[in-house]
Amino acid sequence: MSLPVLTAPVAVEEDPLDLMDEIDSLKKEKDATILAHFYVDGEIQDIADFTGDSLKLARDATRVTTSTIVFAGVHFMGESAKIMNPKKRVLIPDMLAGCSLADSCPPEQLAAFQEQLRAQGRDFQTVAYINTSAAVKSLCDWIVTSGNAREIIDRVPKDKEILFVPDQHLGRYLVEITGRKMILWPGSCMVHEIFSIQDLIRAKKKNPGCIVIAHPECPQNILEITDVIGGTEKMRQYVMALKEPTTFLVATEAAMIHPLTKAAPQHTYIPVPGIMTSSGETCACNRCPHMARNTLQKVRDCLRDGRPEIEWKDYFQQARAVLDKSLL
Numbered sequence: 001m002s003l004p005v006l007t008a009p010v011a012v013e014e015d016p017l018d019l020m021d022e023i024d025s026l027k028k029e030k031d032a033t034i035l036a037h038f039y040v041d042g043e044i045q046d047i048a049d050f051t052g053d054s055l056k057l058a059r060d061a062t063r064v065t066t067s068t069i070v071f072a073g074v075h076f077m078g079e080s081a082k083i084m085n086p087k088k089r090v091l092i093p094d095m096l097a098g099c100s101l102a103d104s105c106p107p108e109q110l111a112a113f114q115e116q117l118r119a120q121g122r123d124f125q126t127v128a129y130i131n132t133s134a135a136v137k138s139l140c141d142w143i144v145t146s147g148n149a150r151e152i153i154d155r156v157p158k159d160k161e162i163l164f165v166p167d168q169h170l171g172r173y174l175v176e177i178t179g180r181k182m183i184l185w186p187g188s189c190m191v192h193e194i195f196s197i198q199d200l201i202r203a204k205k206k207n208p209g210c211i212v213i214a215h216p217e218c219p220q221n222i223l224e225i226t227d228v229i230g231g232t233e234k235m236r237q238y239v240m241a242l243k244e245p246t247t248f249l250v251a252t253e254a255a256m257i258h259p260l261t262k263a264a265p266q267h268t269y270i271p272v273p274g275i276m277t278s279s280g281e282t283c284a285c286n287r288c289p290h291m292a293r294n295t296l297q298k299v300r301d302c303l304r305d306g307r308p309e310i311e312w313k314d315y316f317q318q319a320r321a322v323l324d325k326s327l328l
């Protein structure tokens with residue numbers, strides 16, 4: 001007797017336009033607002049009610065009037081939205097959308113290091129980049145984004161040392177622009193760390209008159225040959241202010257090309273290549289694998305099913321006090 005041949009189920013590709021229509025009706029039916037980070041796919045940004053960088057979205061989240069927020073981004077962003085809006089239901093399309101930078105600073109290790117510094121008699125305040133878990137935020141004195149870091153560092157009393165977590169590259173850049181000494185946590189972002197300096201130099205030569213814009217999460221060698229350093233919102237403002245068509249080499253997550261093109265279509269944007277760690281080859285599509293977990297399908301599913309949901313945890317209360325004084 002011959003056995004039946006089993007084949008693996010094939011995932012059905014759904015039409016993006018149908019998905020967008022479905023999301024639109026579900027938003028009304030479920031009383032929901034969609035927030036999308038500049039690093040998620042352009043089509044998700046296009047159906048979102050708010051788009052932006054971490055600072056803008058954290059502030060936008062407090063202005064939402066619907067009972068549900070869907071946060072298309074990564075886990076720590078969903079946590080921040082919940083912390084700042086405890087009464088709202090906060091859904092994220094994929095619970096596994098994490099962040100290499102946030103993961104580089106586990107709360108137990110931070111608490112142990114702070115304890116060690118205190119035991120040495122060091123008088124310090126802890127400043128955390130927003131790309132940290134809520135548990136880490138609850139151990140800190142201040143939260144910064146790339147958009148408000150300078151202003152917050154200025155608020156740390158001059159007689160205190162600063163422990164900056166978790167991004168060593170952003171920390172080094174902040175030391176340079178603020179003149180404050182900092183103890184730097186050795187974390188980094190897997191996307192911004194792998195830009196290829198050789199390819200960037202080559203691209204500069206091939207595009208005379210171009211402007212390099214880079215995120216401060218990039219390492220020093222990239223920032224040294226960058227014309228404009230800033231977070232994603234600063235990049236957007238910069239290209240909008242320049243009327244003359246210009247070529248930009250963009251060193252940040254490649255999905256950022258979408259909002260830049262929308263905001264200032266007169267320019268040409270070339271993503272700076274990253275080096276793929278698996279093969280050592282360069283690719284012009286430096287995408288964050290965590291952000292890429294967000295898809296139209298998952299946005300539809302989480303709206304329809306009401307999950308995955310960010311649940312309130314006890315330590316969110318302490319994290320809230322720090323976020324409120326830093327971001328609002």
Ligand code: SF4
Pocket residue numbers: 039074098099100101102131189190191192253288289290291
């Ligand atoms: S781009 Fe980097 S910092 Fe941003 S979510 Fe991805 S891993 Fe985290």
